[in-house]
Amino acid sequence: MRLKAIVAVVLAALVFVPGPVAVAAPPSPARAACTTLPSTLPAPGALPAVTELPDPFKFWDGTRMTSPDEWSCRRAQLSELAQYYEYGHLPAAPTSVTGVRNGNTLTVTVQANGRTASFNATLRLPSGNGPFPAIIMLNPLAASATSRGYAEVSIDPNSIAADSTSKTGAFWTLHNGSNVDTGVLMAWAWGVHRTLDALRAVPQIDTSRVGVSGYSRYGKAAVVAGAFDQRIALTVPGSSGTAGMGNYRFFFAQGGNNETLDDILGAAYWFTPRFSSFRGQANRLPFDQNSVAALIAPRLLLTTSGTEGSDIRTNPQGTSLTYRGAKMVYQYLGAPDRIGVNYRPGGHQLDLNDYNAIMDFADKYLRGLPVSRTFDNVPYPNSTAAIPWTIPSGGPQEPPPPPPATSCRVAYDTTTWNTGFTANIAITNTGTSAVNGWRLQFSLPSGQVIIGGWGATYSPASGPVTATNVSYTGTIAPGGKVTVGFQATHTGTTAEPSSFTLNNNPCATA
Structure with a gap:
């Protein structure tokens, strides 16, 4: 040879x-202890x-x-x-x-x-x-x-x-x-x-x-x-x-x-x-x-x-x-x-x-x-006999009305490599009232797709994205800041979103 x-x-x-490659995330404030299965299943x-x-x-x-x-x-x-x-x-x-x-x-x-x-x-x-x-x-x-x-x-x-x-x-x-x-x-x-x-x-x-x-x-x-x-x-x-x-x-x-x-x-x-x-x-x-x-x-x-x-x-x-x-x-x-x-x-x-x-x-x-x-x-009807249960309350499928608009500043920092990047998003409340629940909206440039995140839920994974707080990031005190982020893939561009809005209010960028 x-x-x-x-x-x-x-x-x-x-x-x-x-x-598997995992993205670090803050601990979730879920139930105090995860319920376990019996040591011997029936x-x-x-x-x-x-x-x-x-x-x-x-x-x-x-x-x-x-x-x-x-x-x-x-x-x-x-x-x-x-x-x-x-x-x-x-x-x-x-x-x-x-x-x-x-x-x-x-x-x-x-x-x-x-x-x-x-x-x-x-x-x-x-x-x-x-x-x-x-x-x-x-x-x-x-x-x-x-x-x-x-x-x-x-x-x-x-x-x-x-x-x-x-x-x-x-x-x-x-x-x-x-x-x-x-x-x-x-x-x-x-x-x-x-x-x-x-x-x-x-x-x-x-x-x-x-x-x-x-x-x-x-x-x-x-x-x-x-x-x-x-x-x-x-x-x-x-x-x-x-x-x-x-x-x-x-x-x-x-x-x-x-x-x-x-x-x-x-x-x-x-x-x-x-x-x-x-x-x-x-x-x-x-x-x-x-x-x-x-x-x-x-x-x-x-x-x-x-x-x-x-x-x-x-x-x-x-x-x-x-x-x-x-x-x-x-x-x-x-x-x-x-x-x-x-x-x-x-x-x-x-x-x-x-x-x-x-x-x-x-x-x-x-x-x-x-x-x-x-x-x-789907060309077939749904069946309540098959699915009598409903989606629990409290999930993103029933988002609460956004709180009143507030003043905000967003810093967006990335770490990139040839096929992907991570983005850290720092959201600062520059107003005089606490933010209790928020939705941050921004548009990802074409070719960028979110594959995992922390501190918020992200939907959809590409294009115009809405990041919705999870329970432990939902409150931002006046002058306070929360940091969330995500991991994404890209097809050549790692450009940043051009603008951000928090609860429909435009944010300054840092």
């Missing part, structure tokens, strides 16, 4: 201990029967959320319930992950439990220098994402875990015999997570803007991948049905076309062995897929589905209830536009209608590009 080629391969290799037959979609806002002890600040606590409960009863547990982060690129092939090598296993991903990059947003694909889209400016990262799920009871593939090489209760859907999700780890070896890819897509059974896996790794910016399940964006309680097809929990257990190896105990008693699940989808909130989620033919078996009308139930969590967290759905005529397929919806949704929220279409075209 020529020296130049050897150097290129060596430079393309990274070894690191994987883990057997399925001992759980109460619940005919409606279980309330995602209700803690295990029966109390309901009273503030969006409590979502992290409730999310932890739902995450454990879904792993324990349905998908099996995601193993702890591996010892290391290595990504080595050779042309269009990225070899992902994982070390865990004193063992080593590898699988390959195929890379396709757009023209230009990047770094580009990317989509990890469990199966192909109907057209090329590179033509729309996205890197494609294709993986073969069967090289990670065979779609059978054989327990072969990279996941089982590492974890077979280690007493894991993991099903194949979670194993495939694990493969997506490890691919994301290895993409740090590819400087042309912006790892803060990576999504996952999948169709049919791989759509189910895409939901699981997005639900259990908060680094994934965009989750796109297509025609995923039962165990994906369908639900286990409400079906609408006639003539035996419904795919129920009992039917899906024909592939019981997709799940933890414990899940089979719900055969004939799906209404004892202490959650449903609306809560699994809500684990993705407030990150981006778009589901696509046909309304006819063989896609009827994926329960498109039931999927609309899952979507509506999950969207209520997004609303409560102040991000109602970051979840979407696209229905199209046709059967069980992934076609250009789906492709265009996926690319437009990604363009709008990952790249901050102007998109005219909407992503809430």
Whole structure:
């Protein structure tokens, strides 16, 4: 091998201990102690029967959320319930992950439990220098994402875990015999997570803007991948049905076309062995897929589905209830536009209608590009029988009237790098009366997209943004100051907003 080629391969290799990158935030004044699950969860037959979609806002002890600040606590409960009863547990982060690129092939090598296993991903990059947003694909889209400016990262799920009871593939090489209760859907999700780890070896890819897509059974896996790794910016399940964006309680097809929990257990190896105990008693699940989808909130989620033919078996009308139930969590967290759905005529397929919806949704929220279409075209009615509960009071979905205008000054400071930046925003009350509750409005330049924040809720993530105080930043005394901020990606410009208004009153800038 020529020296130049050897150097290129060596430079393309990274070894690191994987883990999500977190943005520091002040402590939340949520409930004094996060309610915990029992040390031993009940057997399925001992759980109460619940005919409606279980309330995602209700803690295990029966109390309901009273503030969006409590979502992290409730999310932890739902995450454990879904792993324990349905998908099996995601193993702890591996010892290391290595990504080595050779042309269009990225070899992902994982070390865990004193063992080593590898699988390959195929890379396709757009023209230009990047770094580009990317989509990890469990199966192909109907057209090329590179033509729309996205890197494609294709993986073969069967090289990670065979779609059978054989327990072969990279996941089982590492974890077979280690007493894991993991099903194949979670194993495939694990493969997506490890691919994301290895993409740090590819400087042309912006790892803060990576999504996952999948169709049919791989759509189910895409939901699981997005639900259990908060680094994934965009989750796109297509025609995923039962165990994906369908639900286990409400079906609408006639003539035996419904795919129920009992039917899906024909592939019981997709799940933890414990899940089979719900055969004939799906209404004892202490959650449903609306809560699994809500684990993705407030990150981006778009589901696509046909309304006819063989896609009827994926329960498109039931999927609309899952979507509506999950969207209520997004609303409560102040991000109602970051979840979407696209229905199209046709059967069980992934076609250009789906492709265009996926690319437009990604363009709008990952790249901050102007998109005219909407992503809430639901052709089915809502059902109070399925969703009798409501969004708790106190969330951003019911913003109080803004207090009277006040005098203000804003200092906006950034720390930038090639694909992103953090912004610290200092808001000073220059008036003579205290500010009790505020909304700061400003417009991000094109190409900037917020991916996380502290001290306030931010909606939408791009364009004209409203930052609304959280409980511990809501009061600004005369002459006082609060500092909030966010992390964002950019496509080349880190310019600052040109102006700021606080409760509709223009602020001076420092």
